[in-house]
Amino acid sequence: MTRVLVTGVGGPAGVAVLRSLLKREDVDVFAADMDGWASGLYLVGADRRRIVPAGRSAGFVDHVIEQCRADGIDVLFSTVDVELPGLAVRRDDLLAVGTRLAAPSLVTLAVCLDKYLLAERCSASVTVPTTRLLNGEGRDHDWSFPVIVKPRSGAGSRGVRLVEDRAALEALGDDESNIIQEHLPGDEFSVDVLAGLDGSVIAAVPRSRERVDSGVSIAGRTVRRAELSDTAAAVARAIGLSGVANVQLRYSSSGVPALLEVNPRFPGAMPLTIASGVDMPSLLHDLVIGRDVPETVDFVELANVRFLEDVFLDPADVLVSENAAHSDGPGE
Ligand SMILES: Nc1ncnc2c1ncn2[C@@H]1O[C@H](COP(=O)(O)OP(=O)(O)O)[C@@H](O)[C@H]1O
Numbered sequence: 001m002t003r004v005l006v007t008g009v010g011g012p013a014g015v016a017v018l019r020s021l022l023k024r025e026d027v028d029v030f031a032a033d034m035d036g037w038a039s040g041l042y043l044v045g046a047d048r049r050r051i052v053p054a055g056r057s058a059g060f061v062d063h064v065i066e067q068c069r070a071d072g073i074d075v076l077f078s079t080v081d082v083e084l085p086g087l088a089v090r091r092d093d094l095l096a097v098g099t100r101l102a103a104p105s106l107v108t109l110a111v112c113l114d115k116y117l118l119a120e121r122c123s124a125s126v127t128v129p130t131t132r133l134l135n136g137e138g139r140d141h142d143w144s145f146p147v148i149v150k151p152r153s154g155a156g157s158r159g160v161r162l163v164e165d166r167a168a169l170e171a172l173g174d175d176e177s178n179i180i181q182e183h184l185p186g187d188e189f190s191v192d193v194l195a196g197l198d199g200s201v202i203a204a205v206p207r208s209r210e211r212v213d214s215g216v217s218i219a220g221r222t223v224r225r226a227e228l229s230d231t232a233a234a235v236a237r238a239i240g241l242s243g244v245a246n247v248q249l250r251y252s253s254s255g256v257p258a259l260l261e262v263n264p265r266f267p268g269a270m271p272l273t274i275a276s277g278v279d280m281p282s283l284l285h286d287l288v289i290g291r292d293v294p295e296t297v298d299f300v301e302l303a304n305v306r307f308l309e310d311v312f313l314d315p316a317d318v319l320v321s322e323n324a325a326h327s328d329g330p331g332e
């Protein structure tokens with residue numbers, strides 16, 4: 001029996017990881033969130049619910065390490081972007097209390113956090129849209145318009161702009177926290193990738209996002225298309241991925257899948273990938289505890305729609321948290 005803690009269980013990614021691990025009889029699942037109203041808390045028994053500080057707060061990592069020690073946690077799954085770098089920095093401190101962190105390396109996380117670095121890192125391995133910093137030299141490039149301007153470290157499509165012509169680009173001036181990027185006009189796919197601890201790619205499952213709510217795909221389909229899986233696998237190798245990441249691709253004007261970005265964590269749409277045949281949380285659990293998993297795992301094409309589901313509680317059972325969070329949780 002292994003004991004596992006999943007954080008961010010108020011979001012769809014956290015709930016997906018919880019549901020995957022709760023299916024197993026050899027895993028004892030604990031759930032954590034900063035908010036007592038996080039739905040995933042109520043998928044586990046009352047004695048396995050944990051309130052933690054906000055991922056951004058100074059005390060978060062120390063609190064989680066102490067919680068893992070107290071609960072005898074073997075594997076920690078974090079499903080929240082802002083928690084990941086802080087936890088990855090303290091990977092050895094977690095190990096010292098007996099907890100393995102099921103998350104990519106700090107180096108991988110850092111590359112994914114910066115879309116400029118990511119494009120540079122991957123340009124030798126896959127098709128990457130032309131990408132420059134938003135400065136004089138970047139603007140001077142011989143762009144064909146429209147182009148995309150977006151933050152180097154963005155999320156949830158915030159700050160993504162379509163810039164129609166050179167005059168509009170010049171008007172933006174210098175801001176090196178932004179990049180200018182070739183516009184990719186084609187269809188977009190998200191590819192969920194699982195890589196082993198040695199970096200070998202075990203599965204790459206492309207899916208379309210047909211309907212999106214608050215940044216999370218709520219309807220879509222998995223797609224068996226080798227050029228999508230192969231491109232995402234090449235990206236995973238280029239960034240040294242171990243564990244799970246979500247690679248976003250979009251077709252270029254010449255009809256080639258090109259790299260948009262990598263989210264180095266579980267996506268909210270993970271249930272579709274699991275149902276298609278690749279139970280990434282469960283496989284990653286086994287990898288992390290050193291159990292054998294197949295070298296590659298295949299999948300079938302499947303579509304999904306999603307609806308909200310209610311869990312009814314005795315009001316006295318709702319955990320109290322000081323963190324009055326009303327966020328939508330992690331997007332994708
Ligand atoms: N170069 C591009 N060409 C076309 N569309 C883009 C491009 N870059 C971003 N977009 C659009 O903006 C969305 C968000 O951009 P993305 O790079 O994924 O950043 P984030 O999701 O971190 O905000 C993409 O899903 C895509 O629809």
Ligand SMILES: [Mg+2]
Nearest residue numbers: 156248261332
């Ligand atoms: Mg994105």
